[in-house]
Amino acid sequence: MPRSRSRSRSRADSITRQKHRSKHKKKRSRSSSRSRSYRNHRSRSRDRKRRHERTKRSLSSSSSSSDDELILRAKRREEEEKKLELERQRLQKQKELEEKLIEEEVARRVEELVSKRVEEELEKRKDEIEAEVKRRVEEAKRIMEAQMLEELERQRETEIENQRKLEEEERLKRKELEKIMEENNKKIEEAQKKLAEEQLKLVEEQRKMLEQKQRMEDEDQKRKRSEQEVILNKKNARPKLSFSLGGK
Numbered sequence: 001m002p003r004s005r006s007r008s009r010s011r012a013d014s015i016t017r018q019k020h021r022s023k024h025k026k027k028r029s030r031s032s033s034r035s036r037s038y039r040n041h042r043s044r045s046r047d048r049k050r051r052h053e054r055t056k057r058s059l060s061s062s063s064s065s066s067d068d069e070l071i072l073r074a075k076r077r078e079e080e081e082k083k084l085e086l087e088r089q090r091l092q093k094q095k096e097l098e099e100k101l102i103e104e105e106v107a108r109r110v111e112e113l114v115s116k117r118v119e120e121e122l123e124k125r126k127d128e129i130e131a132e133v134k135r136r137v138e139e140a141k142r143i144m145e146a147q148m149l150e151e152l153e154r155q156r157e158t159e160i161e162n163q164r165k166l167e168e169e170e171r172l173k174r175k176e177l178e179k180i181m182e183e184n185n186k187k188i189e190e191a192q193k194k195l196a197e198e199q200l201k202l203v204e205e206q207r208k209m210l211e212q213k214q215r216m217e218d219e220d221q222k223r224k225r226s227e228q229e230v231i232l233n234k235k236n237a238r239p240k241l242s243f244s245l246g247g248k
Helices: 002-026 030-061 067-124 126-237
Strands: none
Touching: 030 067, 067 126
8 A cells, every 4th residue: 555655646646737837837938848848758767777677676575475476466567657658658648739829829829919019010110111212212213214315225226326337338349339339430431442443443544445446436437538539530531432423
């Protein structure tokens, strides 16, 4: 009986200590969970050590008892230890569940509090925030206008440069075309000059041919006239015949 009361008292004390630690741990933050687990582990180690020592003392004091009683007590102790372990596991799971619920509730309340504080702060600073937003919008607008003006200026300069390059290209093309036309005109003039010279040469040859033809015609006519004169002269050189109608 004393041993049973001692074990019951020890178990009750252990449960009381666990409840006390559980209540104390619920007030702590999440960052102390590891230290709590470590303390629980040390407490369980001390309990097992104490039970082992009590078992050793019980076995040494009851060495005169029978083997059946020893076996029965060992089984009872094993069953009690199993029950204690199951109870400890149940309490541990319950504690972890409670801690999880507490953490979730704390997180929810913190989120609600933060949201409420943010809304209150936004409401208090509504005019200031609107003014700041308006200022930033105006500043962004000025920056965009300045960027647009710079872009338009760059585009204008680019167009001017492109126009200048185009005019320069056209000027070079005109110059090249004028040069080509000048060369063509020069070639045409030379060709015309050569053609005129050939035409003059041809006219001169035609003139010479006409003159030669004229000379030949003149000579031919002269020859014909000479022949006619010769023929006429021969006719004039024949004796004249006289005829008379009567006799002498």
